[in-house]
Amino acid sequence: MKPRLRPSLSLALVLLSAAWAVSSCQKEGETATATDSPSPPPAAAPGPLRAVETEETITISRGGVPVLVYHKADVPPPEGVDPVFTRSGFIHPLHAPSGGVVTGIHPEDHYHHLGLWHAWVHGEFRGKEVDFWNLKAKTGRVRFVKTLAVANAADGGAAGFTVEQEQVAFPGTAEETVVLREKFTIAARFDDGANVIDYTVAQTNVTDAPLVLPAYRYGGGIAYRAPHTWDKDNSDYLTSEGLDRTNSHTTRARWVAMHGPTESGEATVTFLCDPQNHDAPQHVRTWDNGKVFFNYVPIQETGWEIAPGATETLRYRLVIADEVAGKAANEARWEAFATGN
Numbered sequence: 432m433k434p435r436l437r438p439s440l441s442l443a444l445v446l447l448s449a450a451w452a453v454s455s456c457q458k459e460g461e462t463a464t465a466t467d468s469p470s471p472p473p474a475a476a477p478g479p480l481r482a483v484e485t486e487e488t489i490t491i492s493r494g495g496v497p498v499l500v501y502h503k504a505d506v507p508p509p510e511g512v513d514p515v516f517t518r519s520g521f522i523h524p525l526h527a528p529s530g531g532v533v534t535g536i537h538p539e540d541h542y543h544h545l546g547l548w549h550a551w552v553h554g555e556f557r558g559k560e561v562d563f564w565n566l567k568a569k570t571g572r573v574r575f576v577k578t579l580a581v582a583n584a585a586d587g588g589a590a591g592f593t594v595e596q597e598q599v600a601f602p603g604t605a606e607e608t609v610v611l612r613e614k615f616t617i618a619a620r621f622d623d624g625a626n627v628i629d630y631t632v633a634q635t636n637v638t639d640a641p642l643v644l645p646a647y648r649y650g651g652g653i654a655y656r657a658p659h660t661w662d663k664d665n666s667d668y669l670t671s672e673g674l675d676r677t678n679s680h681t682t683r684a685r686w687v688a689m690h691g692p693t694e695s696g697e698a699t700v701t702f703l704c705d706p707q708n709h710d711a712p713q714h715v716r717t718w719d720n721g722k723v724f725f726n727y728v729p730i731q732e733t734g735w736e737i738a739p740g741a742t743e744t745l746r747y748r749l750v751i752a753d754e755v756a757g758k759a760a761n762e763a764r765w766e767a768f769a770t771g772n
Contacts, residue, residue, distance in 0.1 A: 478494025478495070479493070479588070479590070480588070480619055480621060481590055482583055484578060484592070488500050488501060488502055489594075491590050491617070491619050493528075493621055497526045498525075498526055498628075499617070499628070501521070501617065502520065502521055502522070502523070503578070503594070504519055506519065506521075506536075506545075512537070515567055516566050520573045520596045520615075521546055521547060521573075522617075523535075523536045523545060523546025523547065525751065528626050531695035532658060532693055532694070533657065533658065533693060533698050535658045538656060542566075543565060543567070544654075544724065547630075547653070548573070549653050550573045550651070552564035552647055553645065553650065555645065556600050556610055556641075561610070563598045563599075564650055569602070570600065571598065571599060571600050571602065572602050573596055573598050574597055575595075575596055576594070577594065578592065578593075579592075580592060588620065590620075591629075593614060595614060596613040596615050597612055598610055609637060610642055611635065611636060612634070612635050613635075614632075617631075625751060625752040626750070627748065627750055627751075628749040629746070630748070634742065635742040636737045641736050644737070645734045646733055646734045647730055647731070648728070649716045650728060652727035652728055652747075653726070654725070655700065655702065655724070656724050657689060657700070657723035657725075661689075661692070663720075663721030666690060667690065668688070668717050668723070669758065669761070670682065670684040670686070670687045671685040671712075671761070676718065679717045680718070681715070683712045683714055683715070684704070684712055684713075685704055685712045685765050686704065686764070687717070688700070689701075691723065697753070698751060699750075699751070700749060700750075701752075701764065702727065702747055703747060703748040703750070703764060705746040705748075705769075706769050708729065708745050709729045709735065713727045713728060713729050714732055715727060729745065748764075748768045750764050
């Protein structure tokens with residue numbers, strides 16, 4: 432399947448098409464690492480969004496306010512934890528407009544949860560199980576390969592990047608095989624008081640065998656782990672169908688919002704599912720145990736297959752606001768997204 436264009440091109444696809452024409456990569460001094468949570472500057476800090484690349488990260492900020500950090504280099508788990516959980520190719524921290532951190536990484540219950548990421552789970556490749564998500568199985572992983580472009584825009588425009596990633600089967604063995612080669616694009620802007628991030632993944636099967644993706648309760652799509660301080664008393668989910676943490680798991684939703692406290696006050700992270708995505712509106716995985724994890728799952732009800740040479744594109748939008756965003760605000764954001772704005 433070829434990537435699908437909208438009547439008005441999305442910010443993410445503009446970056447994909449234009450990024451190779453002009454090399455705008457910038458490298459500066461060290462930025463925050465995966466475990467850094469700097470004190471947030473005021474939300475009203477002025478300035479256009481800017482993406483800056485180092486050897487280890489790509490950081491997007493708005494004036495002095497951080498927006499997100501993408502990790503090119505491998506990030507190890509906490510000391511004493513199996514190094515198999517070391518990984519690159521994910522986003523953390525993700526910030527609210529005021530600078531408050533809205534992601535968590537390497538929680539004790541799931542050391543492979545990495546802020547904002549994606550990976551397929553329990554697939555089949557050449558007659559063997561391959562799992563790019565659950566690193567402990569050692570049958571697969573996702574890794575950063577190279578930066579294709581870093582782009583900055585004028586005031587009010589988007590900043591972002593396109594990188595190449597790989598979903599690799601049987602890493603570190605004689606059978607190691609790059610199964611999926613990805614173009615992963617992030618385009619961020621500041622709109623109506625919120626950080627708006629377009630998250631686009633185009634995955635090409637570069638082998639001569641299909642990647643079979645049986646139906647499963649989680650995997651693929653886009654995944655999110657909230658700060659470890661979010662619990663049943665200070666956070667919740669809200670879906671486009673009006674459901675919460677007690678009844679939203681395995682349902683379909685055009686958008687899903689999660690809110691909780693940050694060091695700068697309440698924040699909401701809303702995920703919007705492109706209506707042109709495979710199996711849209713996709714099923715969701717949510718937790719009812721008080722902790723906040725989220726996953727749009729294109730294979731939760733029906734399995735899928737990525738054929739040799741095929742490219743499949745999934746697109747999502749995140750809206751991060753310094754408030755507990757209700758149904759009306761999220762519906763308006765989704766309508767704009769669904770119509771290509």
